[in-house]
Amino acid sequence: xxxxxxxxxxxxxxxxxxxxxxxxxxxxxxxxxxxxxxxxxxxxxxxxxxxxxxxxxxxxxxxxxxxxxxxxxxxxxxxxxxxxxxxxxxxxxxxxxxxxxxxxxxxxxxxxxxxxxxxxxxxxxxxxxxxxxxxxxxxxxxxxxxxxxxxxxxxxxxxxxxxxxxxxxxxxxxxxxxxxxxxxxxxxxxxxxxxxxxxxxxxxxxxxxxxxxxxxxxxxxxxxxxx
Numbered sequence: 001x002x003x004x005x006x007x008x009x010x011x012x013x014x015x016x017x018x019x020x021x022x023x024x025x026x027x028x029x030x031x032x033x034x035x036x037x038x039x040x041x042x043x044x045x046x047x048x049x050x051x052x053x054x055x056x057x058x059x060x061x062x063x064x065x066x067x068x069x070x071x072x073x074x075x076x077x078x079x080x081x082x083x084x085x086x087x088x089x090x091x092x093x094x095x096x097x098x099x100x101x102x103x104x105x106x107x108x109x110x111x112x113x114x115x116x117x118x119x120x121x122x123x124x125x126x127x128x129x130x131x132x133x134x135x136x137x138x139x140x141x142x143x144x145x146x147x148x149x150x151x152x153x154x155x156x157x158x159x160x161x162x163x164x165x166x167x168x169x170x171x172x173x174x175x176x177x178x179x180x181x182x183x184x185x186x187x188x189x190x191x192x193x194x195x196x197x198x199x200x201x202x203x204x205x206x207x208x209x210x211x212x213x214x215x216x217x218x219x220x221x222x223x224x225x226x227x
Contacts, residue, residue: 004040005212006095011225014089015212016047016095018225023093024053026105028112029213031056031225033084034095038066045098072185073162077175087168090125092187098221100208103166105164107203111165116199119144119191120163122209134188138202144195158202161209162187170198 006016015035021038023029031094033056038043041061043090050059060080071079091108111118121138135154136145148154164187166174178217183189194200210221 004036004043007028008212009219010098010210010212010218010221013045013225014047015098016049018098019051019093019095020051021105022099025103025157026108027038028089028108028125029055029059029091033058033060033080035060035062035080037062039065039072045063058084061092062173070185071185073187074174074178074182074190075184077190080177081171081174083167084172089168090166090171092162092164094187094211096212098210098212098225100210100224107163108165110201110203111167114201115167115169116201117167117170117191117194118165118201118203119160120205120209121158121160121202122205123161124157127154127157130154130159133161134191136160136202137158141147142203144191144200145201147187147188147192147195149192160188160191160202161205162209163205165190170194171172173184195221 007014010018014111034044036059038061042058044059048057062071062079068107107120119138131150131154135148135151135156136144136158139145146155160221177190177193178184182193191200211219212218212221
């Protein structure tokens with residue numbers, strides 16, 4: 001495949017462009033880093049030249065060329081923090097996600113108010129469906145009390161998705177997680193490890209959420225956004 005999934009079109013616009021448009025409503029954001037492998041770096045740089053949003057867009061090539069040398073999602077996060085010298089609150093979003101409604105500013109406001117990490121969640125409403133995701137059980141204050149990565153016997157239908165707020169104080173934990181030899185991929189693994197070491201909260205996504213992980217979900221999202 002010569003076209004990165006994130007640049008496939010939904011409703012006549014690239015998936016990544018839609019996500020950036022939704023992130024643009026967050027006044028707090030002033031810089032976004034798009035992390036890619038070496039194969040697609042030029043494609044994303046070309047896309048970046050056409051971006052005229054309210055924040056600066058930088059493409060970071062992680063230098064990997066295959067599954068054998070890939071850094072993984074958490075490894076890429078650590079790379080950007082280290083290479084770009086990030087020492088401030090950070091929002092992390094998967095580039096193949098689309099949200100049916102906006103209000104992502106509420107997500108960041110929760111993280112700022114709690115001064116703690118936050119993960120977005122959606123209720124898939126089915127104990128079989130949740131087995132494909134991270135099953136999260138929050139307490140009455142919205143703090144994660146239990147976490148199950150792709151559980152065989154899930155206790156919750158709340159799925160954690162790849163939209164995270166990490167305050168500046170939590171960034172050193174990313175490096176510590178990797179230094180301990182933990183899985184550098186599957187970003188939910190970082191949440192699973194971190195919630196036992198620092199308060200970690202959930203934010204319920206309003207409306208629909210699409211994880212463009214298959215031709216079927218791409219077609220479904222394209223139908224909705226085209227309409």
